[in-house]
Amino acid sequence: MREKITHSEQIYQGRIVNLTIHDVQLPNGAFSKRELVYHPGAVALVALDEARNVLLVRQYRIAADQILLEIPAGTLKPGEDPEVCAIRELQEETGYKPGQIERIGGIFVAPGYTTEFIHLFLATDLTGSVLAMDDDEFIETERLPLEQALARIERGDIIDGKSIAGLMLVARRLGV
Amino acid sequence: MREKITHSEQIYQGRIVNLTIHDVQLPNGAFSKRELVYHPGAVALVALDEARNVLLVRQYRIAADQILLEIPAGTLKPGEDPEVCAIRELQEETGYKPGQIERIGGIFVAPGYTTEFIHLFLATDLTGSVLAMDDDEFIETERLPLEQALARIERGDIIDGKSIAGLMLVARRLGV
Numbered sequence: 001m002r003e004k005i006t007h008s009e010q011i012y013q014g015r016i017v018n019l020t021i022h023d024v025q026l027p028n029g030a031f032s033k034r035e036l037v038y039h040p041g042a043v044a045l046v047a048l049d050e051a052r053n054v055l056l057v058r059q060y061r062i063a064a065d066q067i068l069l070e071i072p073a074g075t076l077k078p079g080e081d082p083e084v085c086a087i088r089e090l091q092e093e094t095g096y097k098p099g100q101i102e103r104i105g106g107i108f109v110a111p112g113y114t115t116e117f118i119h120l121f122l123a124t125d126l127t128g129s130v131l132a133m134d135d136d137e138f139i140e141t142e143r144l145p146l147e148q149a150l151a152r153i154e155r156g157d158i159i160d161g162k163s164i165a166g167l168m169l170v171a172r173r174l175g176v
Numbered sequence: 177m178r179e180k181i182t183h184s185e186q187i188y189q190g191r192i193v194n195l196t197i198h199d200v201q202l203p204n205g206a207f208s209k210r211e212l213v214y215h216p217g218a219v220a221l222v223a224l225d226e227a228r229n230v231l232l233v234r235q236y237r238i239a240a241d242q243i244l245l246e247i248p249a250g251t252l253k254p255g256e257d258p259e260v261c262a263i264r265e266l267q268e269e270t271g272y273k274p275g276q277i278e279r280i281g282g283i284f285v286a287p288g289y290t291t292e293f294i295h296l297f298l299a300t301d302l303t304g305s306v307l308a309m310d311d312d313e314f315i316e317t318e319r320l321p322l323e324q325a326l327a328r329i330e331r332g333d334i335i336d337g338k339s340i341a342g343l344m345l346v347a348r349r350l351g352v
């Protein structure tokens with residue numbers, strides 16, 4: 001079932017994504033093209049406080065042309081340990097630091113054309129307080145009961161893939 | 177919180193993805209760049225038979241460099257109705273036709289850099305039979321109980337974002 005790359009052309013090398021077009025040979029010998037976005041990978045985390053509230057972030061996403069409600073997340077730096085990245089991103093985006101962090105899974109976001117894999121974590125024993133938004137930050141933190149976050153998924157208010165996967169994985173784990 | 181596009185440069189126009197770099201002005205007046213992949217959108221569906229088995233497809237994904245187990249899915253043609261696309265893709269990938277199809281949600285797969293939005297459906301009342309794989313198809317259909325598919329997510333055997341979101345949404349809906 002595998003495909004063999006016979007020729008590659010890098011189209012673009014950017015800050016976050018690279019684009020390469022591969023000529024591939026299919027298992028039956030035929031040839032095709034694959035447009036691949038190379039991405040360094042990312043982390044996302046479900047941060048739960050002791051009252052089982054979850055921390056979500058609200059931000060404008062130009063690709064979606066709307067403000068989305070998501071779990072905290074961020075792109076991996078080269079060679080960075082995903083857990084270290086997750087702790088950093090939680091602090092940067094929400095002001096909270098987890099006492100416990102545990103990997104709960106991972107997802108390819110769109111394996112048809114991007115290499116991006118997101119490591120998913122559950123963060124608990126939170127300490128800190130919600131960051132005040134200043135002029136250079138465009139992220140608002142929202143804290144709501146896990147059950148309400150699940151209800152927002154079902155209503156279609158949360159439509160970000162990693163957030164749905166992460167919240168649902170935690171819900172199953174906790175029997176919520 | 178919105179960003180204003182001040183200049184755009186199209187880098188690549190491909191078969192499935194286009195890449196455009198935008199210069200944007202942030203809400204505080206500062207400038208930044210956004211690398212955006214334009215994608216026509218897609219559909220994915222959880223197809224359940226009367227015994228509550230789900231149809232999954234197994235295929236090699238060059239972006240993941242591995243064979244992934246996923247729910248059936250496909251890219252929208254320009255102007256295509258997502259439900260029509262979902263019915264077509266289910267037939268093409270598995271050989272089954274749904275008697276009933278219902279939208280259960282949708283996801284932005286990676287709103288940081290791609291416009292792709294996947295419409296998620298639940299397909300039931302299936303008729304047909306599993307396609308024999310021929311020389312030009314590289315997709316294998318697998319049929320397994322919904323509970324086992326959920327167990328595979330929890331074990332990390334299913335790591336495709338849309339598949340986890342779709343299966344979990346159906347599981348909550350059915351109380352599984």
